[in-house]
Amino acid sequence: MNRTLLSRIFGGAIFAGSFDPRWALFSANSFIAAMLAIYLAFRLGLQRPYWAMLTVYLTAQPFAGAVRSRAVYRLLGTLLGSSAAVAFVPLLVNQPFLMTAAITSWAAFCLYVSLQDRTPSSYAFLLAGYTATTVAFSSVAAPHLVFDVALARVEEIVLGICCATAVHTLLFPSDVTGALIRSIDAAVHATCAWTTEAFLNHSPTKANAARWRLASDVTQFEVLSTHLRYDTGAAKPPIRAIRALQDKLALVLPTLTAIEDRLDALGERRTPELDQLLSKLGEWVRTPPLSQHSADDLMRLCAEFKVAPSATQSEWDTLLVSSLIAKSSAMIETLAAILELNAVIHGSTVVPQLVLVTASASKVHRAKRTLHRDQRLAALSVAAFFAAVLGCAAVWIATAWPEGGIAAQIAAIAAALYSSLDDPAPTLMSYTVWTMASLPIAAIYLFVIFPAIDGFPMLAASLAPPFLIIGYLQANPRHIVKALALGLGLIGALDLQNRFLADFVSFANVDAASLIGLMVAFLAVRVFRSVTAKHAAKRLIRHGWVDLANLARARRPMNRERWAAVMLDRLGLVAPRLALSGSDVETEAGRSLAALQMGLDLLDLKSSVTNANDQRSERLECLLTKLAQAFRWFAAGNNELRPVERQALRATIDSELRECCKSGAAIQLTRLVSLVGLRRALFPDAPAPSSDGVV
Structure with missing residues (x-):
């Protein structure tokens, strides 16, 4: 009976048919760190010992490196937020509305900045925001003690993060390095498998769902690599090599998709010589060490391949073959760099080609990767934050509600904590429900269990059952929200002090004020910030088309790696949202991938003009203008161009193709391949150009 009841309550997280020792170890470590923190806080006579215990559970992460990095960011955020509160409160204490507005504005600014950085380092600014509201609103009754409150906050946070870091680092730590390397190996293996299948079968692969996961995995490598410098592993892979690998992996999907498109367009009209070359490429990708050819040999074979029309091929087919060979050569070069970079990540030092590959882009690999940012959603999050905090504060000030400051503090934390989600409202409601569930447990402890015990050992023993369960839940990503709500709600309601006092x-x-703060945050988020998965996916797709239109009109070409990084990041974000909304993932995500491909083709087209020291012709300017107009049309939510515009754009591309075919220069080949890619991406079902269009 008990097992069935717990299974229903916790969704099978505890009794799911299998016991996960890693989650149990994580829970035990968190509990040990929490008890150590609360014990030291008691011995040191700190004002709010429960803050230290809260910090332990907020800092706890599955990997030791992640715990240590989160501890650093939490410390920085706490120092910054406490300093802001100390600066604002004494100046504005006689103007409560102005002080509230100033503190809320500071916290909103920090929230906005944190939402522009999707890496773990954003946690510092998030903390800087709601720490300021916590310290300031806790000091309103005694503003002359604001420094003492801020100092106590810093002391207890430092104690909590030190205990969490020490325990999770010393007791059976899980290192980030191993998890990151395993993820990279899986991505490299999948990439090679897809490419092998395309080259050897001469047809598109069917692993689209796995490809969308690769898009999100590349961004996940960025997140995990942020923790590397804090990791406990003895041998850490160089971050520069990981960044370079990300850049190369970002090029895999568009290049492989272009290869498959050309193969699909050619169908059975391939020559035996072409099939033979593709087979050689596939054999090398399948087993590079056992292949008779090196990557350089294969790239040379691609460069020397003679593209001549056969009896079964049209002149358009020869252009498709030229594009296929160029993309295949680029794919081999990319895969060779990926394999060498992966060897470096595994500890190899003998990679002469890698030095050449990465030397010219060293500046790129030192910097953070460019990830998608949505300023409008960040602004809406700030609006919801303002509404929640100022709403609670207005009632607090107008009614002199004794616990109004607590409601405002909780509203600030709740409105900020899950603001990075598309729709934080359901998560906030779940958090509120599970916080309410923690209150009866806290009441039993305060009014039944605690009066019957004495001494710290009995306190720790009595707290073990609920917190070991909560820690086990926290280790499971599916149940982390309910675990945090139960844990933080229970810790806050218990308000453990050196001397027991139950009132x-x-x-x-106090708990009613906390629940009111949560509900106000929920309502504010529901009004200002709720976005459905379908709407979020549409916004991501629209951002891609807008950027593509800007790229077409830009005078200075963007860096290829930067373009591929941000567009692939969007692709990784849009695919799961399309799946949640019930949309056609293959079609919509495929359009995003097409936008990524066209961006790379545009960059190649522009660079071919720059490298040839040519001035843009009127014809090319006309093409770029029409492309920009088409991309803005797609950004407006349209899936197809109007017939007149469609015909005009296709004719302009065909005209540019005709001019490129008149020159045999290598730089013209780059331009030709780009134009073929744009035509195939925009008009995949269009008939081949007329014979006078490509001669």
């Missing part, structure tokens, strides 16, 4: 009136008032 039911205070308990009820």
